[in-house]
Amino acid sequence: MKLQNYEMHLPSYSIGNEIYKGIGTICTPYGKNVLLIGGQNALAAAEPKIRSAISETSLEILDTVLFGNDCTYSAVDRLRSLPVYQESDMVFAVGGGKALDTCKCLCIDDGKPIFTFPTIASNCAACTSVSIMYNDDGTFLKPHFFLHPAIHAFIDTEIIAKAPCQYLWAGIGDTYAKYYEAVISSRDEQLPHFTALGVSTSRMCLDPMLTYGEKAFRDHQRGICSDELEQVILAIVVTTAIASIFLTRDFTPDYNSGLAHAVFYALTGYPVIEEKHLHGEVVGFGVLIALLYDGQTEEFKKIYNLNQKLNLPVRLSQIDITMEQFEETAHRIPNMSDVKHYPYRIETQKLLGIVRELEQKSEENHTRKDLSE
Numbered sequence: 001m002k003l004q005n006y007e008m009h010l011p012s013y014s015i016g017n018e019i020y021k022g023i024g025t026i027c028t029p030y031g032k033n034v035l036l037i038g039g040q041n042a043l044a045a046a047e048p049k050i051r052s053a054i055s056e057t058s059l060e061i062l063d064t065v066l067f068g069n070d071c072t073y074s075a076v077d078r079l080r081s082l083p084v085y086q087e088s089d090m091v092f093a094v095g096g097g098k099a100l101d102t103c104k105c106l107c108i109d110d111g112k113p114i115f116t117f118p119t120i121a122s123n124c125a126a127c128t129s130v131s132i133m134y135n136d137d138g139t140f141l142k143p144h145f146f147l148h149p150a151i152h153a154f155i156d157t158e159i160i161a162k163a164p165c166q167y168l169w170a171g172i173g174d175t176y177a178k179y180y181e182a183v184i185s186s187r188d189e190q191l192p193h194f195t196a197l198g199v200s201t202s203r204m205c206l207d208p209m210l211t212y213g214e215k216a217f218r219d220h221q222r223g224i225c226s227d228e229l230e231q232v233i234l235a236i237v238v239t240t241a242i243a244s245i246f247l248t249r250d251f252t253p254d255y256n257s258g259l260a261h262a263v264f265y266a267l268t269g270y271p272v273i274e275e276k277h278l279h280g281e282v283v284g285f286g287v288l289i290a291l292l293y294d295g296q297t298e299e300f301k302k303i304y305n306l307n308q309k310l311n312l313p314v315r316l317s318q319i320d321i322t323m324e325q326f327e328e329t330a331h332r333i334p335n336m337s338d339v340k341h342y343p344y345r346i347e348t349q350k351l352l353g354i355v356r357e358l359e360q361k362s363e364e365n366h367t368r369k370d371l372s373e
Helices: 019-030 040-054 073-080 083-087 097-110 157-162 166-185 193-201 203-221 227-247 259-267 271-276 279-293 297-310 323-335 348-372
Strands: 013-016 033-038 060-066 090-095 114-118 130-134 140-145 152-156
Touching (some): 013 019, 019 114, 019 152, 033 040, 033 097, 040 060, 040 157, 073 097, 097 114, 166 203, 166 259, 193 203, 193 227, 259 279, 279 297
Parallel strands (some): 013 152, 090 114, 114 152
Antiparallel strands (some): 130 140
């Protein structure tokens, strides 16, 4: 294996219900003037707490700006053109994945310090070194990789616990996908250290979901930030990001994605996916397809059972897609970059057979459930 010169930058983060008190200590070395950028609901939840925390520091918030609707290059260009952005020393990015990814694409490429404030736990955007870019019409465009993540992530568990619980629900599906996709994509390969470390770390994206996932979700539904919920938040926001950083050090999705994500990105061609469903929700369904395709029967049973307990999708109708629609788009999946590095080629007809098999299993289980009630 060729010797390489490379560097790695891992996430820095705080987690808890009072960690905003550390904003002054962590952020003041980077300047004084702060621009808040985020989503409307996220800012409503976090901005008062941020302002309270910095009221006795030397930091000053110049303005608060909405990021837009999607993580697009046009949104990045709009924000870059704002005079207040040019005047700011740093950006506090507040919100979910699209808001944080938009701000990372803006600031990291510009060399402007950025700090993330996730208000939901649906993905690892707060801590990872990639932004998922979309076209202006809402369809997936590409991953935009960076050498390092945001300077620091402030993960406030109190704010996350009070957020709509469907985001954590979807985050669970996106997180356990990391393990299966990394393991399948790297199968039987001699890996460089950073990739091998990413694959090993990805195990921690699965185990907390199986151990704590159901209890964490029930607690989140009640607005309680229990230890189980914190463990799941850490797995979604931090562990997945660390695995992703190692797995994408070569700036490719070769080991960081797979069939589950290919299914999601292919289905974004139908507006209903972006309009009514969350990324991790659909990816969690895609994992079932990936495990059946890979012949992992026992692992399939684990995830199918977990999805049923959490009411994550186990059949197409739960993501508002018909079998006919899946058949229309299935031919795109074998050629997508997410499965380019798979240990075997995805065959369209086999894929369709797997989905029909999954539909049949789900229908049979649904019928048995109705009869038992």
